[in-house]
Structure formats: C-alpha cells, structure tokens
Amino acid sequence: xxxxxxxxxxxxxxxxxxxxxxxxxxxxxxxxxxxxxxxxxxxxxxxxxxxxxxxxxxxxxxxxxxxxxxxxxxxxxxxxxxxxxxxxxxxxxxxxxxxxxxxxxxxxxxxxxxxxxxxxxxxxxxxxxxxxxxxxxxxxxxxxxxxxxxxxxxxxxxxxxxxxxxxxxxxxxxxxxxxxxxxxxxxxxxxxxxxxxxxxxxxxxxxxxxxxxxxxxxxxxxxxxxxxxxxxxxxxxxxxxxxxxxxxxxxxxxxxxxxxxxxxxxxxxxxxxxxxxxxxxxxxxxxxxxxxxxxxxxxxxxxxxxxxxxxxxxxxxxxxxxxxxxxxxxxxxxxxxxxxxxxxxxxxxxxxxxxxxxxxxxxxxxxxxxxxxxxxxxxxxxxxxxxxxxxxxxxxxxxxxxxxxxxxxxxxxxxxxxxxxxxxxxxxxxxxxxxxxxxxxxxxxxxxxxxxxxxxxxxxxxxxxxxxxxxxxxxxxxxxxxxxxxxxxx
Numbered sequence: 001x002x003x004x005x006x007x008x009x010x011x012x013x014x015x016x017x018x019x020x021x022x023x024x025x026x027x028x029x030x031x032x033x034x035x036x037x038x039x040x041x042x043x044x045x046x047x048x049x050x051x052x053x054x055x056x057x058x059x060x061x062x063x064x065x066x067x068x069x070x071x072x073x074x075x076x077x078x079x080x081x082x083x084x085x086x087x088x089x090x091x092x093x094x095x096x097x098x099x100x101x102x103x104x105x106x107x108x109x110x111x112x113x114x115x116x117x118x119x120x121x122x123x124x125x126x127x128x129x130x131x132x133x134x135x136x137x138x139x140x141x142x143x144x145x146x147x148x149x150x151x152x153x154x155x156x157x158x159x160x161x162x163x164x165x166x167x168x169x170x171x172x173x174x175x176x177x178x179x180x181x182x183x184x185x186x187x188x189x190x191x192x193x194x195x196x197x198x199x200x201x202x203x204x205x206x207x208x209x210x211x212x213x214x215x216x217x218x219x220x221x222x223x224x225x226x227x228x229x230x231x232x233x234x235x236x237x238x239x240x241x242x243x244x245x246x247x248x249x250x251x252x253x254x255x256x257x258x259x260x261x262x263x264x265x266x267x268x269x270x271x272x273x274x275x276x277x278x279x280x281x282x283x284x285x286x287x288x289x290x291x292x293x294x295x296x297x298x299x300x301x302x303x304x305x306x307x308x309x310x311x312x313x314x315x316x317x318x319x320x321x322x323x324x325x326x327x328x329x330x331x332x333x334x335x336x337x338x339x340x341x342x343x344x345x346x347x348x349x350x351x352x353x354x355x356x357x358x359x360x361x362x363x364x365x366x367x368x369x370x371x372x373x374x375x376x377x378x379x380x381x382x383x384x385x386x387x388x389x390x391x392x393x394x395x396x397x398x399x400x401x402x403x404x405x406x407x408x409x410x411x412x413x414x415x416x417x418x419x420x421x422x423x424x425x426x427x428x429x430x431x432x433x434x435x436x437x438x439x440x441x442x443x444x445x446x447x448x449x450x451x452x453x454x455x456x457x458x459x460x461x462x463x464x465x466x467x468x469x470x471x472x473x474x475x476x477x478x479x480x481x482x483x484x485x486x487x488x489x490x
Contacts, residue, residue: 007490008033008260008270010247013041014057014476015466016276017230018069018483020239023274023490025072030239031268033260035246039231041276042431045224049418050368051316052222053375057476058357059192059327060217061210065480066226073237080229082220084362089216091325092185093407095333100185101325104212117179127176127186131208134163138203139210143472144484146455153450165203165445169195170336172202184335191379193474194307194439196343198336201445210477218326218362250286250463257462260286272462272490276479278440279453279469280304281432287460297458304447307474308342309382309424310438311396314375316418321358321372321409328356330407343442346385348392350399354378356408371417376400382424383436389423397421440469448473455485464490 005028009020012034024030038044042056060066063083070077088101100112106128113121137159147153164172170187177183189207190200219226234241245266250273251259259269275282280301332338332351341349359366360373367373378400381387397419405412424436433440441447453470457463466482468474 004029005271006031006269007272007274008268009274009276010260010282011041011276011467012039012241013276013467013479014043014227015468015479015482016041016274017227017234018065018480019274019276019466019486020234021069021072021230021237022483022487024234024237024239026487031270032234032239032241033245033247033262034241034243037244039241039243040224040227043223043227045222045227046314048420049316050371051373051418052224052359052366053314053373054222054224054357054359055422057223058218058359058375060219060223060226060476061207062214062477062480063217064214065477066230069230070233073233075233075236077229080232081225083217084220085215086218086326086362088325088327089211090327090329093328093330094181094184095331098181100181102185104215106212113182117177117182120177120179120182123176123178124182124186127173127205128208128212130163130172130176131205134165134203135206135209135213137163138165138206139477142449143477143481144488146485146489147449147452147471148454148456148458148489150450156449160203163203165201167202168198169200169202169204170197172205180335181331184331185329188329190443191308193443193478194437194441194468195443196308196339198339199343200443201448203445203448204443216327218359220363221365222359222363247286249288250282252287252460255460257460270462272464274464274466274486274490276465276467278431278433278437278467279465280434282465283459285432294459300451301453304441305444306382306384306435306437307439307442308379309385309427309436311378311380311393311400311421311423312375313378313397313400313421314419315416316367316374317372317412317415318370318417319372319415320360320370324356324358324361324372324408326358326361328358328408330354330356330403342379342381346381348380348387348396352378352399352403354400354403356404376404379438380424382438383428387424389425393421393423396423439474440467443473455482456489 007023007028009032020032044055046053067077088103090102092100173187187197246263248261332353355377427433428436
C-alpha cells in the first residue's frame with residue numbers, strides 16, 4: 001500500500017539506509033539525516049596516504065539482505081558493488097602456535113578436527129546440526145518478527161526453551177566439544193556482535209550455520225563501496241539526504257512525534273521518526289520529556305548491560321605479509337579470565353586476543369603497490385571502566401604491535417608507514433553510544449527479543465528504532481533485519 005506520509009530517518013548506518021529504502025519502496029516520502037559529511041555510520045571509510053580503511057564492519061554474511069534492498073526498487077545490485085567470497089573464513093591462531101582454518105566446507109573442518117582432537121569429530125557434527133535447528137527458528141522464523149508485545153515472546157518461549165536458549169554459547173558448544181581450543185573457536189562468534197560467549201544466549205549459536213549457509217564475503221573496494229552503492233540508489237529513488245547536521249531534539253505533541261529540530265534550528269515535520277541510533281542516547285538526549293516515561297520503562301533502560309568497548313588500530317605497511325589471510329583471529333593464553341576482565345571487572349589485561357583484518361589479501365586496491373593494509377580490533381572494557389584512553393591508548397597500541405610482531409608479522413614496527421587508532425571514547429563521543437560500547441546492549445537472553453529496546457517505541461507514537469540496540473541485534477544481518485521488522489510495524 002502506497003503512502004504519502006513523511007518518514008524521517010536519523011542516522012545513516014546500514015540499518016538506517018535499509019529502513020529508508022524499504023520505506024521509499026512502499027511510497028513514503030523519506031528524509032535521511034546524517035550528522036557527518038559521509039554516510040555509513042560505523043561502516044564509513046577513511047583514506048590516507050594511498051591506504052583505504054573500513055571503519056567498522058568487515059565480515060559480510062547473508063549478502064542477500066543487501067541485494068533485497070535493490071530488488072525492492074528495481075536495479076541489479078551487481079551494478080552498484082561487487083562481492084567476493086573469502087576462503088578461509090578465518091584463520092584462527094592459538095597461543096601454543098597451532099592454527100585452524102575455519103571454512104564453509106564441512107569435510108575440511110572435520111579433517112582438521114580429526115588432527116587436533118579426534119574424539120570431537122562426532123561432537124562437531126552434532127553441534128552443526130543443532131546450530132541449523134537454532135537457525136531455522138531463531139533466524140528464519142524470528143529475525144524479522146516484531147517483539148513489541150509480551151504475548152509474542154510467550155508464544156515463542158516453548159521453541160526457544162527446547163533449543164536450550166537459556167544456555168550460553170560457550171556452554172552449548174562445550175556440551176558437544178571437549179577440546180578447549182575448539183571450544184574457544186566455536187564459541188567466539190558472540191564477540192562479533194558485542195557479547196560474552198559465557199553469558200550470550202545460545203540462540204547466537206545460529207551464526208555457525210548462517211556462515212556456512214551463505215559464506216563470508218568481502219565487498220571489493222571495502223565495505224564502504226556498499227555504502228556508496230546504497231547512497232547512489234537512495235538518490236536515484238528520491239530519498240532526500242541531509243549531511244553534516246546533527247539532530248538537536250525530537251519534537252513532541254503530547255506523546256506523538258511531530259518532527260525534529262536540527263543543530264541550525266531548522267525544524268523538519270515528520271509523521272514518523274526512525275532512529276538508527278543507540279536507543280538510550282535517543283531517549284536521554286533527544287527527548288526532553290522524562291516526566292512522561294513510565295517507571296517500568298525507566299527500570300528496563302537502567303538495568304541494561306552494555307557490550308564491551310573496542311580498541312581499533314589501523315595501519316599500513318611498506319611491505320606485504322603474504323602469509324596473513326584476509327581474516328585472522330588470535331587467541332591469548334586466557335579465555336574466560338580475560339573476558340571476565342573485559343565484561344565484569346572492567347579492567348585492561350595484557351593477555352589480549354585480537355581480530356586482524358587484511359583487506360589487501362583479497363583487494364590490492366586497498367593499499368599502494370607493494371604495501372599492505374590492515375586493521376586490528378581488540379575487545380576492551382567499555383567506558384564504565386573509567387579508563388583514561390588519553391594515557392592508555394598509546395600503551396595499547398604498543399602492546400598490539402608487539403603482540404602481532406611476535407605472533408604473526410616479523411619486523412612489523414619498522415615497516416609501519418601509516419597508522420591511527422580509535423578507542424571507546426570515539427564510540428561514545430562521535431557515535432553517541434552509551435559508555436562507548438561497540439555494539440549497544442549485550443545479547444543476553446534477558447536482553448533479547450521482547451527484552452531489548454523495542455523496534456516500535458514503548459513510550460511515543462510515531463517513534464521507531466532500527467540498528468544494533470533493537471531486535472534482532474548487532475552485526476550486519478541483525479541491523480539489516482531490523483529494517484525488515486520495521487516493514488511489519490509501520
């Protein structure tokens with residue numbers, strides 16, 4: 001059904017762009033607002049000295065979700081960006097020097113498990129089958145279902161309990177796998193969406209099957225090329241894009257949203273507001289209406305536990321490191337203890353684990369000829385820790401370089417020719433995430449589906465949310481699916 005209503009989307013992350021396109025396909029007049037001069041939010045891009053760095057998402061799963069956006073309005077997505085599958089998905093390096101190529105081919109997986117831990121071959125088969133069962137419910141049936149009413153959650157509880165969703169991802173994996181190195185590798189996926197494997201609901205075990213089903217892809221030219229393609233598409237279909245202006249406040253009449261005010265005092269009327277922003281930042285900073293919030297909602301908002309922070313170090317080298325795969329994950333010596341320090345104790349630990357991204361392994365255009373392009377992501381405590389990153393940032397950078405030089409990349413320090421880093425301060429101040437969290441709220445069972453911030457505001461008429469802080473959660477498939485939820489409630 002076509003509509004003449006005006007929808008304003010705040011924030012141009014992937015969720016915001018997906019929402020704008022979906023609403024435009026349904027006939028809405030759509031205005032997309034972005035505070036920065038570049039679209040993309042966490043998926044923006046930086047260029048420096050011939051190197052091209054993706055700010056955030058580098059692992060593209062379920063690429064069909066991008067293709068759907070183009071198909072809704074007609075064009076062929078292949079005319080806007082190029083996807084390439086990555087093999088292996090990840091090279092996993094352990095502290096004892098051993099490694100595992102995590103791939104989509106089950107026989108290659110099983111042959112490596114056979115060498116590392118023969119007693120776990122059958123356990124892996126059963127874990128993979130369980131992951132598919134979770135996927136069939138948690139993703140296929142529920143990823144785009146609105147959970148704004150309690151009875152919807154109650155309807156799904158029997159199925160979720162049958163799948164053992166009350167267990168953590170690590171606990172689920174451990175019920176099938178005995179080898180500790182394999183347990184770590186097969187339970188690590190919550191860290192990609194901001195969760196602790198020891199507390200994240202086992203529903204996120206579906207990622208094992210999701211990766212296998214569609215593979216892991218890379219956008220040639222970087223993830224930023226997908227953003228450029230989406231921006232081009234939005235311009236072609238008549239979405240109005242306003243860059244470089246921040247929203248000062250959302251305007252209310254009683255409990256009904258009527259528009260927004262920009263930082264230049266310009267008012268824009270709207271029938272509906274869709275926020276691709278951290279929900280607590282919206283409620284606390286853009287809605288000066290605290291007297292109208294319910295006590296129940298305030299309790300829910302205040303009890304939320306937030307994801308870890310991220311230290312992200314970007315660097316280019318004057319030589320190539322051809323032994324490094326596109327994606328590498330390096331585990332430290334400790335696992336649970338290190339995660340406890342990050343999530344619970346809120347303190348730094350020198351025994352770091354890290355994710356290393358080398359886009360120039362697949363795409364030579366990301367670095368000057370004869371050079372290599374990287375970023376390394378280290379989970380760290382969020383800003384509830386009160387860590388002074390003005391002091392600790394340089395220390396962490398030096399630690400990361402030393403670790404990589406020792407673990408993977410000989411003579412790294414003397415070959416770095418371009419570098420910079422981001423800390424949780426960037427996520428808090430520039431991306432407006434509460435406590436500088438990297439992925440909004442943690443994906444615990446008690447913070448999933450109905451228990452997350454709702455896609456349709458619990459308080460205000462005409463206010464909606466997409467992105468990491470609402471259902472279904474963080475990660476590329478999650479934020480894109482949140483825009484599909486919007487289709488069902490607006």
